[in-house]
Amino acid sequence: MESFYIASTSLTKISILLFYRRLADGTISRTFRFAVLTSIAFVAAYMVIFIVTPLVGCRPINAFWDSVTIAWLETHVDGVDWVCFNEGANDLAASVVSMIQDFLACGMPLALFWKLQMPRRQKIVLTAIFGVGFL
Numbered sequence: 001m002e003s004f005y006i007a008s009t010s011l012t013k014i015s016i017l018l019f020y021r022r023l024a025d026g027t028i029s030r031t032f033r034f035a036v037l038t039s040i041a042f043v044a045a046y047m048v049i050f051i052v053t054p055l056v057g058c059r060p061i062n063a064f065w066d067s068v069t070i071a072w073l074e075t076h077v078d079g080v081d082w083v084c085f086n087e088g089a090n091d092l093a094a095s096v097v098s099m100i101q102d103f104l105a106c107g108m109p110l111a112l113f114w115k116l117q118m119p120r121r122q123k124i125v126l127t128a129i130f131g132v133g134f135l
Helices: 002-024 030-056 070-075 087-115 120-134
Strands: none
Touching: 002 030, 002 087, 030 087, 087 120
């Protein structure tokens, strides 16, 4: 379930970032487009790393699934017959990285809004609307 969650949230972020890229084509600086593409690569790398880590984080690999079986635990000694990564630390790291990506994805449209030719008051209201969506 953890892998499905990471995949679904990452693909959603990539979809939003691709929308930003489409909005910015020909209107915003090359720096913004580069930032969007870099963010897409960052999200894709995050997705691959945090999906693969649990699958290969135990030696032997089947210990990840078998360690929840009481019969298997009775015949195998932790640290001798099998060793697994710290799943709690992995989940915490994934959460922190995901929050950073959320802040980046929510902050990027601000660069688009300030370049729009509209009254300052409308820009502030539009920023407030996105701020509510961010919360």
